[in-house]
Each structure stands twice: as structure tokens, then as C-alpha cells.
Amino acid sequence: MTTPATNGAQAIVAxxxxxxxxxxxxxxxxxxxxxxxxxxxxxxxxxxxxxHEQAAVHAAEGYARSTGRPGVVLVTSGPxxxxxxxxxxxxxxxSIPLVVLTGQVPTHLIGTDAFQECDTVGITRHCSKHNWLxxxxxxxxxxxxxxxxxxxxxxxxxxxxxxxxxxxxxxARYRRPAGPVVHPSYQPRRKAEPHAVEAAVEMLAAAERxxxxxxxxxxxxxxxxSQLLRAxxxxxxxxxxxxLMGLGAFPASHRQWLGMLGMHGSYExxxxxxxxxxxxxxxxxxxxxxxxxxxxxSPASKKIHVDIDPSSFNKTVRVDLTVQxxxxxxxxxxxxxxxxxxxxxxxxxxxxxxxxxxxxRDSFGFRQEGxxxxxxxxxxxxxxxxxxxxxxxxxxVGQHQMWAAQHFGFEGPNRWLTSGGLGTMGYGLPAAxxxxxxxxxxxxxxxxxxxxxxxxxxxxxxxxxxxxxVKVFILNNEYMGMVRQWQDLTYGGRYAExxxxxxxxxxxxxxxxxxxxxxxxxxxxxDGAISAMLAHDGPVMLDCRVAKLENCFPMIPSGxxxxxxxxxxxxxxxxxxxxxxxxx
Amino acid sequence: xxxLPSERHTLAITVAxxxxxxxxxxxxxxxxxxxIESLTVAEVAADHATSRITVVTSGPPPVIEQIIAQLGRLxxxxxxxDLTAQGPHVEREMAxxxxxxQGxxxxxxxxxxxxxxxxxxxxxxxxxxxxxADTSERVETFLALMxxxxxxxxxxxxxxxxxxxxxxxxx
Numbered sequence: 001m002t003t004p005a006t007n008g009a010q011a012i013v014a015x016x017x018x019x020x021x022x023x024x025x026x027x028x029x030x031x032x033x034x035x036x037x038x039x040x041x042x043x044x045x046x047x048x049x050x051x052h053e054q055a056a057v058h059a060a061e062g063y064a065r066s067t068g069r070p071g072v073v074l075v076t077s078g079p080x081x082x083x084x085x086x087x088x089x090x091x092x093x094x095s096i097p098l099v100v101l102t103g104q105v106p107t108h109l110i111g112t113d114a115f116q117e118c119d120t121v122g123i124t125r126h127c128s129k130h131n132w133l134x135x136x137x138x139x140x141x142x143x144x145x146x147x148x149x150x151x152x153x154x155x156x157x158x159x160x161x162x163x164x165x166x167x168x169x170x171x172a173r174y175r176r177p178a179g180p181v182v183h184p185s186y187q188p189r190r191k192a193e194p195h196a197v198e199a200a201v202e203m204l205a206a207a208e209r210x211x212x213x214x215x216x217x218x219x220x221x222x223x224x225x226s227q228l229l230r231a232x233x234x235x236x237x238x239x240x241x242x243x244l245m246g247l248g249a250f251p252a253s254h255r256q257w258l259g260m261l262g263m264h265g266s267y268e269x270x271x272x273x274x275x276x277x278x279x280x281x282x283x284x285x286x287x288x289x290x291x292x293x294x295x296x297x298s299p300a301s302k303k304i305h306v307d308i309d310p311s312s313f314n315k316t317v318r319v320d321l322t323v324q325x326x327x328x329x330x331x332x333x334x335x336x337x338x339x340x341x342x343x344x345x346x347x348x349x350x351x352x353x354x355x356x357x358x359x360x361r362d363s364f365g366f367r368q369e370g371x372x373x374x375x376x377x378x379x380x381x382x383x384x385x386x387x388x389x390x391x392x393x394x395x396x397v398g399q400h401q402m403w404a405a406q407h408f409g410f411e412g413p414n415r416w417l418t419s420g421g422l423g424t425m426g427y428g429l430p431a432a433x434x435x436x437x438x439x440x441x442x443x444x445x446x447x448x449x450x451x452x453x454x455x456x457x458x459x460x461x462x463x464x465x466x467x468x469x470v471k472v473f474i475l476n477n478e479y480m481g482m483v484r485q486w487q488d489l490t491y492g493g494r495y496a497e498x499x500x501x502x503x504x505x506x507x508x509x510x511x512x513x514x515x516x517x518x519x520x521x522x523x524x525x526x527d528g529a530i531s532a533m534l535a536h537d538g539p540v541m542l543d544c545r546v547a548k549l550e551n552c553f554p555m556i557p558s559g560x561x562x563x564x565x566x567x568x569x570x571x572x573x574x575x576x577x578x579x580x581x582x583x584x
Numbered sequence: 585x586x587x588l589p590s591e592r593h594t595l596a597i598t599v600a601x602x603x604x605x606x607x608x609x610x611x612x613x614x615x616x617x618x619x620i621e622s623l624t625v626a627e628v629a630a631d632h633a634t635s636r637i638t639v640v641t642s643g644p645p646p647v648i649e650q651i652i653a654q655l656g657r658l659x660x661x662x663x664x665x666d667l668t669a670q671g672p673h674v675e676r677e678m679a680x681x682x683x684x685x686q687g688x689x690x691x692x693x694x695x696x697x698x699x700x701x702x703x704x705x706x707x708x709x710x711x712x713x714x715x716x717a718d719t720s721e722r723v724e725t726f727l728a729l730m731x732x733x734x735x736x737x738x739x740x741x742x743x744x745x746x747x748x749x750x751x752x753x754x755x
Contacts, residue, residue, distance in 0.1 A: 125608060126615055130659040133603065150659055185600055185662040311653035314646060 008137040008167045009034035011174035012101070015144040017044045018176045021072050023063060023437055024048065025056040029076025030116060031103025034168035036074075048437060048466060051458035053080050055430035057087020057158075058456070061096045062434030065417045066392050068222060070097040070151050071434065077103045078116030081162075082123065086424060088158045089127040093421025094245060095220055097156035099147050100128075106166035107135055120162045129157030130186075135164065137172035149181035154188030155309040156220055188308060192325030197333045199321055200280070200304050204334070205343045207278030207302075209351040210238035213261065213290075216245030216420070217283015217307060217327045219413045225328030226250070226413045229282065232335050237345045239355055241269035243284050244405055245420040252409030258355070259364065262290040263556050264402040267363035268355055270554075270562040273298050275354065281305045283327040286317040287421070288558075296561030306330045363554045363567055364406045371522045375400065375475045375546040378526060379407040379447065382473060385530050391443040392417065392435045396428040396452030399481035399552045404447040406552075426455025432470040433462055443471070443534070450476040450543075451500050460513040463539045471533050472541045474506060477548045485551045490581055506543035513539075521545035558583035588644035592621070593668040594675060594745045595652065597637040600660035601627055608658050609637055618651050619643060622677070622720075622742035634662060640720075640743050665747070672748040678717040678741045681727060685734030686710055693733040700726045711736070 006014075012035055016024070025048045028036045039047050050056040053075045060071025075084050081102040091098045105114040121133045130150050134143050143161060151159045204210060212233055218225045226249045233240050233256050240250045241261040250257055259266035261273055270292075273279065279301045284290070286305075291297045294316060303319040305312070306327050313322045323330050337343075368377040379400075393408055394417040395401040401418060410416050417435060419427040428446040436444045446453075453474055463470050483498040510517030516536045520529035526544070533540045555566045559580050599605045606625055613620050621640040628636045641651060648666070655664045667673040681702075683693045690712075697704065697714045700722065706713035711734075716726050720743060727738060 121604060122607070125604065126611055183659070186659045309657065311650065311657050313653065315650060315653075318646070 006172060006174070007034065007169050008140050008163070008172040009038035009169065011137065011140045011172040012144060012163070012168070013038040013042055013045065014174050015141040016072065017042070019145065019148050021045055024072045024074050025050055025059045025063070025434065026074030027053050027056060027076065027080060029080050029103065031077035031105060031165045032074060032080075032101075032168075034165065035101070035103070035163075047074070048433075049462065050430065051461050052456065053083035054086050054426065055433075055456045055459045055462070057084050057091065057098065057100065058424070058427050058430035059434035059437075059459075059462075060098050061087065061091050061094075061427075062394060062417050062431030063438040064096050064098060064434075065219070065431070066414050066435040067438040068414060069438075070099055070148060070156075073098060073100040075100070075102055076116065077105055077120065078118045080116075081120040082118055085123060085127060086422075088124055088160065090419055090422040090424045090427065091158035092127050092129065094419065095156050095216060096158065097151040098158035099144070099151050100158060100160045102160060102162045103168075104133070104162045104164040107164045108166070110164065120160065124160045127158075128160045131160035131162065133162045133164075134167060137167050137170040140167065140172055141174035142177070145177050145181050146183065149183060150186060153183075153186065155217075189324055190308070190326045190329060192306070192323045192330045192333060194333070196321065196323040197330060197337060200306070200323055201334050201337045201341075201343065203278055203302055203304060203321065204236050204238070204280060205338070206346060207238070207276075208346045208348060209275060209277040210236060210280065210348070211272050211276040211278070212238050212240045212280050212282060213242075213273065213284055214240060214246045214249055214282045215243040215284025218246055218249035221283065221326055221328035223413055225331060228328055228331040228335060230254070232331050232338070235335060235338050235343075235345075237348055238280070239272055239352075241265070241273065243287075243290055243420070244418060246284060247405060247416045248410035248413045251411045253411060260405050263292070263558075264406065264552055264554065266406075267361045267554055267565060267567065268358035270556065270565055271358045272355055274562040276301045279303045281307075281319070282331065283307060285312045286315065288316070291317060292556045292564075293559055293561045296563070298562075361567065368523060371524065373521065373523045373526055373544060373546045375403050375477065375550055376407050377523065378473075378475055378544050378546055379403050381526055382445070382447070382530055383408045385527065386443060386445065386534065389443045390415065391445050392432075392439060394418065394428040394431040394435060394444070394446045396446070396448045396455075397423045397425045398449045398452055399477075399485060400447055400449040400452075400475040402482075402552045403475070408447070425452040429453060429456050429459045429470075429472060430462075432472070433459060433466075433468055436468045436470050437466070445471045445473055448472055448474045449481060450474050450478065450503055450506075451480045457509075460510070460515060460539070460541075464514045467538065469536075469538050469540075471539070473533070474541065474543050475546050476503075476506070476543050477546050477550065478503065479548065482552070488551060489557065506541055510541040515539040515541055517541050517543070519543040519545065588646065590642050590644055591648065591668070592640065592642045593648050593666055594673070594743060595639045595641060595655070596665040596667055596745060597639065597655055598662040599635050599637060599658075600662065601629070601632055601635045602660055605635070605660045606637065608660065609639070609655065612654055612658065613639075613641070613651075616654060618647065624742040624744050638743055638745050667745050667747055670747055673745050674748060675719055675743050675745040676717055677720050677723055677743045678715065679723050679727065680705070680739045681714045681716070681730055681735060682711055682737040683714065683730050683734050684711040684736045689733045693730060696726070696729050696733070702726060
């Protein structure tokens with residue numbers, strides 16, 4: 001289909017329509033007015049007006065992570081683009097497919113420090129998977145199709161298309177590509193080498209103490225990969241743990257589930273990682289929050305790494321076997337071979353006995369006593385009261401995020417949206433908005449902290465405008481809790497600037513935007529407050545006042561080994577060596 | 585891994601000839617803290633579609649492996665060849681050197697230039713400009729000698745390199 005010769009802006013909209021884009025998150029400005037005018041004159045694509053460009057990108061991330069489709073963003077030049085940079089970097093770190101369209105000053109003004117000019121392509125080069133500056137109007141459509149391909153193929157990520165205003169108004173030809181885009185240089189391998197798959201199956205079959213260490217790649221591979229993961233785990237009988245980004249790929253209620261691993265992971269997950277004889281890493285990347293001290297990381301194991309991005313191999317941890325390809329396809333191939341050969345897993349009885357012993361430590365345990373609400377209890381009750389509705393959970397960043405990861409159980413993929421790699425406070429509310437738009441009718445809850453929520457609080461207006469019934473569940477301890485926790489651990493309890501002073505009255509703030517506002521501070525009233533939040537057919541902010549000084553355990557201090565896990569506050573020293581102090 | 589001894593590797597990177605591609609490659613090295621000892625870039629295809637970037641870098645083997653993998657992630661990169669790991673290859677670089685001097689030093693500079701196969705590409709009564717195209721090591725040696733004889737200014741291209749044909753294919 002060739003759309004009649006029109007202008008660049010209309011070519012952009014035609015390409016987006018052909019790509020079945022139904023939602024764009026954006027904010028208008030001088031350098032994108034022609035595109036907004038083209039959007040105004042059509043009905044296929046809905047534009048969601050955010051209140052700040054950073055939130056447009058997080059909303060697109062929430063949309064993408066919860067639907068499996070790429071998120072689309074439209075912002076203006078200069079500050080529009082620079083405000084989007086945090087979100088783009090966030091998507092890069094967490095491998096979220098996004099297409100970000102930025103307006104640019106007209107071609108003849110580029111390089112003159114024109115009003116609202118910035119070097120968008122230069123600024124985003126380091127935080128995007130790829131970017132383009134399109135100067136030829138006839139290439140706009142082709143570039144947009146290529147951009148969607150690059151954003152979604154291989155390891156997904158954000159791409160940026162910078163479009164000068166004169167290109168948007170110039171006459172442009174647009175032709176819908178006849179077939180799928182074939183990129184001349186970017187052709188990631190999807191199907192793993194058969195010999196690598198075979199070697200992986202043999203190593204897994206021989207293992208007496210295997211563990212599956214899974215990550216966000218399983219989610220990115222699509223819902224089928226989660227099904228296959230479960231089948232592989234059941235075939236080989238190995239315990240399963242996951243990174244923060246991979247939660248939901250394996251059901252939390254499964255008997256082989258060990259919980260999240262890493263800095264705030266479960267004792268059994270980290271001990272099993274440390275003591276295993278075979279580690280099968282599926283779509284995870286051995287980052288520092290997972291490995292702890294590298295020279296003490298799983299010293300006795302053979303390691304297999306399955307990843308679509310070969311730069312993840314041997315980056316921090318040397319592995320014994322690399323399997324390059326889409327993790328879902330690789331699991332499928334492994335499973336087929338396992339079954340075709342009638343493979344039987346080695347005896348893991350002793351291994352499971354040890355795991356049960358570690359489980360007995362009940363490392364996520366807590367004692368809710370009296371009227372003060374423990375944050376762990378609040379998350380646990382939120383889970384128990386909403387699990388039947390299969391909610392989508394977003395978070396901000398900090399203690400509440402870790403408590404949510406520890407205490408909220410996920411049974412399927414695409415239900416857990418969090419900023420893992422970049423750790424962006426302010427992610428959760430816009431991500432919830434994006435998730436709600438992509439999943440109308442679903443229950444979407446942002447588990448927040450009182451400090452993080454203020455970083456994109458303006459998005460309450462967006463939820464109000466589009467009547468999105470998102471729920472914000474604030475674990476309010478009046479501290480930037482994770483900062484304060486590190487000050488407890490490392491700086492002798494000197495709480496430099498970690499107190500959330502001058503907080504708003506969240507109930508009145510909610511009401512000011514036409515939301516429902518609720519507050520709860522007595523444990524006996526928690527269930528009632530959660531029920532009231534769920535019962536309201538509209539956006540709700542629940543200010544849940546929790547124990548102020550509670551810290552998040554277990555914890556592997558930065559730079560420590562998995563076996564040096566702190567299980568509770570009594571083990572905390574208060575000062576650390578200068579070497580450890582330098583670590584993040 | 586970073587405590588292993590450092591190695592010098594010459595990488596040949598074929599990239600799409602599009603705006604910003606050199607910035608992507610250079611930015612990757614600076615952003616991730618890798619070394620660049622020399623870098624050359626020029627269009628090489630008849631249709632102008634691709635360029636060849638030759639980078640001489642150094643680092644322990646796992647870092648070299650990461651550099652190659654990270655380069656492979658860049659969308660416009662067609663291929664990355666580690667010429668050092670692949671085996672025999674030819675490396676050449678070109679330098680222009682202005683040597684200022686008179687009397688004995690001037691004569692000696694010219695004599696050494698002839699010995700090194702350097703050409704005189706410009707001359708005045710008190711200076712020569714030499715052009716030398718050779719291995720980096722020979723260029724270094726030549727420049728070190730010229731330093732004693734009035735070397736005033738140097739421009740170097742950095743290394744260009746190609747793998748040798750396998751022995752069986754040679755005539």
C-alpha cells in the first residue's frame with residue numbers, strides 16, 4: 001500500500017498506523033507540532049498526554065513490559081528530549097523495547113544553538129540501542145519501520161528517531177514495506193547452535209546440585225518462554241531462582257521456587273547459588289546485585305549461560321558453556337532433546353534436603369505484632385487480598401521495591417514492572433499508567449515509597465484525565481528508607497538528608513486531583529483500607545503508614561559473598577571498611 | 585579478570601557508512617573505559633556503503649573479548665575481526681615528520697631517512713618534511729632518531745591492517 005504523497009508528519013503517522021501502534025505517550029512542543037496536527041486528524045492512534053516527558057517514557061515502558069508490544073513516545077526538541085533521557089536509559093538497562101520520536105529544530109538551524117535545540121542524537125547515543133536523525137522526508141517511513149525492528153529484535157531496547165521540523169512539513173512519499181524488515185548489519189541469532197544445546201542438556205542431566213538462575217530475558221522472550229521454563233524445571237527437577245527483573249517467569253507457588261536471589265534475595269536462593277554444582281543461567285546477566293563478591297561467587301559450579309546478547313557472556317563471571325540465542329527457543333530445544341533421549345535427572349535428594357534446611361531459616365520471615373504496620377506485612381496482606389484478581393504490580397525504587405519483590409508472589413510473566421538496572425525513583429506511577437492503558441480492566445497497583453512517589457507525582461493528573469483506576473499503595477515510613485538503611489549499615493546511623501521532611505497530606509493531595517485518598521496507620525485497619533482501595537472504581541492513593549525504622553533483610557552487603565548474608569538487624573555492624581564503603 | 589597481563593590487539597571493524605558511526609565506536613571505548621592506542625577510518629567499498637575502522641587497543645584477554653562483543657552490539661557494525669588473534673597480518677602506518685636543522689644534523693637526518701626508506705616530500709634550506717610508511721615499531725624508531733636531529737612536528741595516521749592470505753593461497 002502506498003499512501004498518497006503527503007507531508008513528513010503524515011508519513012510518520014501512516015507508518016505508525018501500519019505498525020499497529022494504538023497508543024503514544026507524549027507531550028507537545030514547537031518542534032513536533034506538525035506531528036501533533038497529523039495525530040489530531042486520525043483515529044487509529046490514541047495519544048496520552050503526560051505531565052512530564054520522563055513519565056511518557058516510563059509509561060511506555062509499563063505498556064511494553066505488561067503487553068509485550070513496543071512502547072511509543074513522542075516528545076519535542078531540547079528539554080522534551082533531555083527530560084526523556086532518564087526513561088530511555090532505564091529502558092536500555094532493563095532491555096525494554098521502545099521507539100522514541102523526538103522533534104528537532106529545522107535542518108538549517110541545527111548546530112546554531114537555536115531555541116530548544118540540543119544534540120539529541122549525541123545525547124541519546126549512549127543510552128539507546130540505536131538512534132537516527134532523519135533529514136530526508138522520503139526516508140521517514142522506512143526509518144520508523146526499521147526502528148521498530150531494531151527495538152524489538154534480539155535483545156530489546158529503546159531507539160530514538162530525531163526528526164527536524166522542516167522534515168515533518170516537507171512533501172514525503174511513504175510506502176508500506178512489502179515484507180519484514182531485514183537489517184543489513186543487525187541480524188541477531190535467535191536459534192542456538194545444536195551442539196551447544198546438546199552440551200547444556202548433558203551437563204544439566206549429570207548435575208547433582210543444579211539450579212536454574214533466570215532473568216528478565218525469559219519475560220522478553222514472550223509468555224511461551226515462561227511455560228517452557230516451567231516444563232524444563234519440572235523435567236530436570238532443579239530449584240529455580242530469579243533476578244528482580246525475571247520475577248513472574250516461574251510461578252511463586254511452585255515447590256521448586258526458591259524466591260529472588262541477590263542482595264535482598266532469599267537465604268535458600270543465595271545459598272543454593274553458592275553451593276550448586278551446575279548453574280543454568282537463562283536470560284540473566286550476572287550483575288553485581290546478583291553476584292556479590294565475584295571471587296566468592298558460586299565457586300564449585302559449572303556454569304551455562306543462555307543469552308541472545310553475546311556481550312553478556314563472560315562479562316563479569318567466566319562461564320563454562322555459552323548458548324547464544326533466544327532463551328525461549330533455547331529452552332524449547334533443550335526440552336525436546338531431554339525428552340527425545342528419555343533423560344533422567346541425577347539423584348538430587350541430598351541437594352533438596354540441604355535446600356529444605358536453608359528454607360527452614362525463613363529468611364523473609366517477620367513478626368507483625370501490635371498496631372504499628374510492618375511494611376512486609378502490608379505487602380503480604382496486599383498480595384493476599386488481591387491475588388485472586390491477578391494484578392499487575394509496578395514499584396518505585398528502594399526498600400518498598402525489595403519488600404514487594406520478597407513478599408508479593410507472581411504466578412505469571414508481565415505482571416511485575418520495576419526499574420531494575422537503573423533503579424529509577426519515580427518509575428512506578430507512570431509505569432502503572434502505561435500498564436493500565438495496555439490492560440484495560442486489569443487491577444494495576446503501584447507499590448510506592450513516600451519519597452519515590454513524589455518524583456513523578458504530577459502524573460496523578462494523567463491518570464485523572466484518562467480515568468485510569470490505578471492504585472498507589474504508599475509504604476510511608478517518612479524516610480528514603482534504603483538510603484537510611486545504608487546509613488545505618490555504613491555510616492553509624494548518621495541520617496544525612498534521608499528524612500522525608502515536609503511531606504504532603506497524601507489524602508488531600510489525592511482529592512485535589514479527583515482521586516480517592518485513604519490513610520491507614522493501625523494494623524487492625526489495614527485489610528479494611530486495602531478493601532476500600534480495591535472497591536473504588538477510580539484512581540486511589542492509599543497512604544499506608546508503616547514502621548519508620550524497619551530495614552530490609554536479608555541483605556548481602558555490597559561486595560560481600562553470598563555466604564556472608566545478614567539475616568536480621570541484629571547482625572548489622574554500623575561501620576565498614578573504606579574498600580566496602582566505595583561500593584554501591 | 586582485569587588483573588591478567590595486558591595484550592595489544594588490532595581490530596578491523598566493518599561498519600555501515602552512515603553519520604555518527606565513528607562517534608558510536610569511539611563513545612563505546614570511552615564510555616566503558618577501554619583503551620584506544622590508534623584508530624583509522626576510511627570508506628572502503630566501491631558503493632560507499634561501508635567503512636573500515638582499524639583500532640589498536642590493549643587489555644587483558646577477557647577485556648578484549650568484551651570489546652569485540654560490545655562492538656558487535658552496535659547496530660551499524662557489520663563485522664569485527666581480531667587480526668591479532670586470527671594470525672599473520674600486515675600493519676602499516678604513515679607519518680609525516682618535519683625536521684629542522686642545519687649542518688651535520690641536517691645531513692645525518694637525510695642519511696637516516698634514506699636508510700629507513702622515508703621520502704622527502706618537502707624541503708627548505710633549513711628543514712625537511714619526511715614521509716615514512718612502515719610498521720608502527722619502525723615509525724617509532726625513525727621518529728626517535730629524528731628527535732635527536734631537530735624533529736619539530738609530527739603527524740601520524742595510526743595503523744591500517746589487513747590479514748595475510750593463508751600460506752597455501754600465496755604464490
